[in-house]
Amino acid sequence: MTESTAPRRGAARAASRRGTLVGWALLAPALAAYIGFVVVPFGMGIQYSFYDWNGVGVATWVGFENYAKVFTDATLLASIGNAFVLIIYFTIIPVGTGLILASLIRSMRAGAFSTISQAVLFLPQIIPLAAAGIAWSWMYAQTGTINQILGWVGLGGLARPWLADYGTALPAVGLIGSWVLTGLCTVLLLTGIGKIETSLYEAIRLDGAGWWREFFTITLPGLRQEIAVLVTITVIAALSSFDIIYTSTQGGPGRATLVPGISIFRIGFTQSDVGLASAFGIVLMVIVLAVVLPIQRLSRSSR
Structure with a gap:
């Protein structure tokens, strides 16, 4: 590797990292909304399915009933x-x-x-x-x-x-x-x-x-x-x-x-x-x- 190409490759890697960070920053709001409105409710639905619960009182574990x-x-x-x-x-x-x-x-x-x-x-x-x-x-x-x-x-x-x-x-x-x-x-x-x-x-x-x-x-x-x-x-x-x-x-x-x-x-x-x-x-x-x-x-x- 010559002295002239090493800085170029380092700059390219730095630019790639910056692009990745920018991409994640742009994706973060959509990802947070997906987790908040899809993943979390889905997990809560699975959890509730194992309980006898009327939505207000105390939930009782019933397993696969x-x-x-x-x-x-x-x-x-x-x-x-x-x-x-x-x-x-x-x-x-x-x-x-x-x-x-x-x-x-x-x-x-x-x-x-x-x-x-x-x-x-x-x-x-x-x-x-x-x-x-x-x-x-x-x-x-x-x-x-x-x-x-x-x-x-x-x-x-x-x-x-x-x-x-x-x-x-x-x-x-x-x-x-x-x-x-x-x-x-x-x-x-x-x-x-x-x-x-x-x-x-x-x-x-x-x-x-x-x-x-x-x-x-x-x-x-x-x-x-x-x-x-x-x-x-x-x-x-x-x-x-x-x-x-x-x-x-x-x-x-x-x-x-x-x-x-x-x-x-x-x-x-x-x-x-x-x-x-x-x-x-x-x-x-x-x-x-x-x-x-x-x-x-x-x-x-x-x-």
Whole structure:
């Protein structure tokens, strides 16, 4: 090492250290907020789950008793089952519909129409979920818009209070989620289609392929990563749903639309059983991870 290069390397190391310190200084507020609002409450939730506590009085250690209640209580198990049913409406329908809409919008090759359709489809995503739940509960009422439309087209015999009927309440709530999430799926998939090489479409058209063959041969494989992201987002939305259901049915009628989010709210704030609510929240987190992590692993392995 020459005398001229040694000071330069020392200055470079000093500059690197200063850059690291500046980076940590900029990161510190965000890290402190994350620890204060995520890590600490999460740790407290785990702690509370091992106690019988009403949130005010003295807490009593009960070990895994709260977790045993989660897996033996029929009402709590039913709410988990309803959450998995909602995956059909929050994930399968929006992603499937989004794939078809995105492919059709792209095939039309109309710039203005594409922009307007994306804006219209994405609009439900920016509406507060509580407001969406209230608006749809009006539409689902006995004298609401949906029953009026059925009467206009001669299907008045099908009219019913959709959210008050045990057989239709959960599908009706699920369709609200489908309406909210379809726009997000369509816009993200359209963005993904824009990244696919146009030469692939041109080549398959030269072979005389139609829309269906083009969709399954080029579009669907090219959107594998976008689909994995959307499935992850929508599955989490289904399993942790709260806003739409609370504002539209509050888990009724009976337990027809009861989901874990509503159950945790009732147990913690109505029944004042903080320990059981915390245990159910931890179980819900584990269920979400157990469903989402394999999806992420499959998406990475397919790259």
